[in-house]
Amino acid sequence: MDNKKMISNGVVYFFSSLFTQSVNLVLIPLYTNNLTQEQYGQFDLIMSVQQLLMLGITLGVFSGMVRFFNEYENRQELRNTALTFSLLWGSICVLIIWLVNPFIYPMLFDSIPGSNLFLPFVIMSSVLVCLNLIYSSYYAMQFQALKSSAVQIATIVTTLLLALYFFLVLDMGIIGILQAQLFSNLAVFIVLFLIHLKSFKLRWKQDQLRKMLSYGTGLMLGDISAWVLSLSDRFLIRGFMNLSSVAVYSIGYKIGMLINPFFINPFTSVFTPFKYKVYNEENGQERIGKMFRLYNFVGWLCVLGLSLFANIGVSLVATEEYRDANYVIPIIALSYFLSGAIAFYSLGLHIANKMRLNSAITVIAALVNILCNMLLIPWMGIYGSALSTVIAYVISNLLFYRFGSKYYPLRLSLWEPYKYLVVFVPIYGIHVVVMQMWPSLLLELLLNGVLCIVFVLVSLFCSFISRDELMNVLQQVILRKVRKLSYKGVQAKS
Incomplete structure (x- = not known):
């Protein structure tokens, strides 16, 4: 990649991040002005838990795809293998959390409205984030900065719009924020899946998957x-x-x-x-x-x-x-x-x-x-x-x-x-x-x-x-x- 292309991609990613973080900055006063300090502290702890759980849900498969992207000629097949695994493993994770949630959420959260849905929403959002990351990483490794950035921008804009509705209009509190994140990631995934529907096939290439998981779990x-x-x-x-x-x-x-x-x-x-x-x-x-x-x-x-x-x-x-x-x-x-x-x-x-x-x-x-x-x-x-x-x-x-x-x-x-x-x-x-x-x-x-x-x-x-x-x-x-x-x-x- 020559310097011109590298700089142009960097400029795209910069303005994408600038826009994304600007929207995030809009969300912060929205939360701090409508939640007490204790509630905002609780929400921040939930987000921290989500990032920890996401590691077990993704198993680093998208990182493995990035690592071995240039080592395979059929890169669509590599992407499809990563998607197939993530869909299957993500479904298992969602099923497990719905089964065990009634026994663990009372121990983790106080009597906060909607706390019985905190963990299921967090897990489902994490699965969708992983799937969207596979698509955005696929674009990024082909130096398609605009497409890769569009995934992130679409997610954050949809989250903002839904958060305004669930959090302000319906006054749903913390569960409204989590619901907005879940629905926004779901909407972006559906769009990406439909765009690539013709090129998507359920694939389970053991050699590719073994390398991706070995790298990711490592x-x-x-x-x-x-x-x-x-x-x-x-x-x-x-x-x-x-x-x-x-x-x-x-x-x-x-x-x-x-x-x-x-x-x-x-x-x-x-x-x-x-x-x-x-x-x-x-x-x-x-x-x-x-x-x-x-x-x-x-x-x-x-x-x-x-x-x-x-x-x-x-x-x-x-x-x-x-x-x-x-x-x-x-x-x-x-x-x-x-x-x-x-x-x-x-x-x-x-x-x-x-x-x-x-x-x-x-x-x-x-x-x-x-x-x-x-x-x-x-x-x-x-x-x-x-x-x-x-x-x-x-x-x-x-x-x-x-x-x-x-x-x-x-x-x-x-x-x-x-x-x-x-x-x-x-x-x-x-x-x-x-x-x-x-x-x-x-x-x-x-x-x-x-x-x-x-x-x-x-x-x-x-x-x-x-x-x-x-x-x-x-x-x-x-x-x-x-x-x-x-x-x-x-x-x-x-």
């Missing part, structure tokens, strides 16, 4: 550990503190993780097929190294932006009682940035199919996270929990770098991401001091813009990124936009 222990890293903190905060603290932490977390849809997800969507395509080429290491430098610069710029605009962000999506979330945001943004760097450091393990080692490293990081949470939450509260995640990702990056280099030496610097701290800390410190002395929205907006420019200039001055590297990306994006506008102008005249 990642499961690591995925569970990743869940512990990113979501188990809610349960620890609830245990040491209360549901209101979970709610405040959740708001800070949701804003801090905006670096994921705005930058890391679009970047990964482009980088994943790119790295598997070029890693064995003569200049593959050099090309991946350039991507790493770009990742660090743009990633830290995003961390800084989220940190500077944290106060404004919380004011827009939540009420005054969530104000303490401000200082959680920079720490969460940093932790997500460090988690994204794993895509580089772990490449050697993925190439060598060392999934057990990959999972073992994530398990170690998860255990470190739990230990740090238990030590820091009683001392620092929700900020200690956020800091625990950063510490865990620092250790996981160190281990991925150490073992991944054995199988594919990228010659990347382990300390490359951290050198930006010498720029970030003083700039953020200036922001905090000025805002405490002269709190003003207009001043904050002006100051934030100036500080972001200062970050870019200092990074160039310190040679963290070269002027050519920065200008090359900007020129490619601007050139593409100019061509697109010119094309539209010609069409309008004709």
Whole structure:
């Protein structure tokens, strides 16, 4: 894939993530203004449980399809095998939860209206998410960014519309949110299935399925550990503190993780097929190294932006009682940035199919996270929990770098991401001091813009990124936009 196509795909994924997260931001004030802090904390815990259960429902089959996509000529057959398995296994999971739910939901939830449907709705939504991921991954691996993004956009827009109806009009509370998610995923799956109906056939290719499941289940222990890293903190905060603290932490977390849809997800969507395509080429290491430098610069710029605009962000999506979330945001943004760097450091393990080692490293990081949470939450509260995640990702990056280099030496610097701290800390410190002395929205907006420019200039001055590297990306994006506008102008005249 040439640079032009890679950048164009990246732009599509960026604006798709931007739109998707914008809709999610609309949903946050909808929930925080119509649920109590305790209810919102309970809802956040349910969403955390859903992500854990989804690991057992998907069994990583769509990840396996992505991994072996370029190793089979008949890619439709590979997709159909993944779909056939997911339909069968998903049906079994749905049947099991309906059978056992009457015995377990009273133990998990208090007397919340509709709580008897929480788990069935969560499981059914997870099955549909897996099926939709297979379709969107199939598009993504063919560099069809528009189609892949359309799946995500359609899901989130339908969820918003249904949530407005179930949550506001019918006043269904938490169960209304879960019902909106279920129906939106179902609607998108039906559309995708009908579009590909002619090419779909029930397939059970044992060789393909064995490879996909071997790869996917090999990642499961690591995925569970990743869940512990990113979501188990809610349960620890609830245990040491209360549901209101979970709610405040959740708001800070949701804003801090905006670096994921705005930058890391679009970047990964482009980088994943790119790295598997070029890693064995003569200049593959050099090309991946350039991507790493770009990742660090743009990633830290995003961390800084989220940190500077944290106060404004919380004011827009939540009420005054969530104000303490401000200082959680920079720490969460940093932790997500460090988690994204794993895509580089772990490449050697993925190439060598060392999934057990990959999972073992994530398990170690998860255990470190739990230990740090238990030590820091009683001392620092929700900020200690956020800091625990950063510490865990620092250790996981160190281990991925150490073992991944054995199988594919990228010659990347382990300390490359951290050198930006010498720029970030003083700039953020200036922001905090000025805002405490002269709190003003207009001043904050002006100051934030100036500080972001200062970050870019200092990074160039310190040679963290070269002027050519920065200008090359900007020129490619601007050139593409100019061509697109010119094309539209010609069409309008004709």
